[in-house]
């Protein structure tokens with residue numbers, strides 16, 4: 001003979017509980033589990049724990065057990081609220097009201113997520129959040145006038161890449177989309193360079209600058225102004241910024257957050273520079289019109305296939321966003337996006353399509369003034385003609401002509417960079433390819449002249465070696 005563990009009364013032989021008591025107990029559990037639903041989309045009131053305890057009491061459930069059941073249920077609610085694209089203000093309030101009942105329910109990871117998503121939400125609403133983070137011990141260095149710290153990444157580091165030119169990404173991801181936006185094709189190589197961590201410190205993000213502050217070393221700080229940053233790329237746990245031709249990468253714990261944080265702050269600081277400018281839209285419309293009229297159905301299919309290939313090299317972009325025309329409209333640098341199709345077309349089989357792209361780009365006056373774009377455009381053009389130099393009549397001359405045009409078009413770029421003292425310019429395929437061609441043609445005087453010019457414009461390359469080789473040939477020829 002034993003007693004029922006619920007009601008405490010006799011249950012008779014071979015039994016431990018009354019089946020009706022078990023039923024009541026189970027009903028009690030489901031009643032407590034329903035409590036959060038009562039407040040669906042509302043703040044959870046202070047008396048909710050007592051309500052659960054009172055409910056439990058009616059069904060043989062102890063106060064402690066009632067609390068545990070409710071806690072498990074609210075854990076699910078919080079998980080659900082945090083799975084939204086971006087935490088809304090209302091959901092943040094609900095989470096805070098649950099946190100009041102169960103102070104242990106939000107661990108550090110969740111707290112960080114709530115803070116970060118709330119900062120992005122405020123930025124999207126046009127406010128600069130200044131009270132979301134606490135700086136223990138105050139600011140260690142002086143800020144500019146009207147400058148506010150918005151976020152601090154502790155124990156970050158800086159890596160730099162000065163080995164090769166970085167092509168602007170331009171594509172503006174929707175701030176709510178939590179994908180990683182990285183054009184693997186054009187960026188993966190720079191991450192080899194990024195293995196060189198050059199500095200460690202705390203990363204201060206303000207409404208005007210990024211600072212890497214090395215508190216251990218008498219407070220040395222490096223400042224990166226939003227005025228100078230051309231574009232941002234989140235990559236794994238790095239935020240990559242481009243200044244001039246070169247890239248700098250900062251270690252961050254969450255690159256989705258870091259990207260949206262800095263991207264929104266830059267747009268607020270310099271809206272005309274960091275939002276899609278109206279001339280981008282005009283260029284996009286021009287290109288779309290050309291795609292429609294200048295290509296046959298067959299050729300269009302090849303363009304779209306090339307675009308798909310290109311997008312598949314971009315992490316975090318879903319197939320629904322693969323439409324070429326839509327991408328051009330969204331792009332900050334649509335011509336660059338369009339000319340990148342050249343990377344994914346076959347230089348020889350799709351030669352006619354490539355030539356149409358050249359003609360579309362070169363009959364647009366605005367694009368002929370866009371030095372940044374032309375730098376990358378000519379790299380493709382030189383390659384395609386040079387590859388076809390034996391197969392296509394006149395292709396060799398066109399390759400040479402493209403080198404000369406690239407040299408002309410990029411001269412203003414080299415000057416503006418050396419004025420800003422951004423060390424060396426990247427390597428210049430126009431100069432390099434033309435130097436190779438002149439050397440093969442035996443035009444050694446031209447090689448020397450050309451390499452001296454490349455040196456004077458600070459383009460990276462083995463110019464001295466080429467000059468030396470040409471001089472030796474000239475000596476032998478005498």
Ligand SMILES: [Zn+2]
Nearest residue numbers: 004007018021
């Ligand atoms: Zn019983």
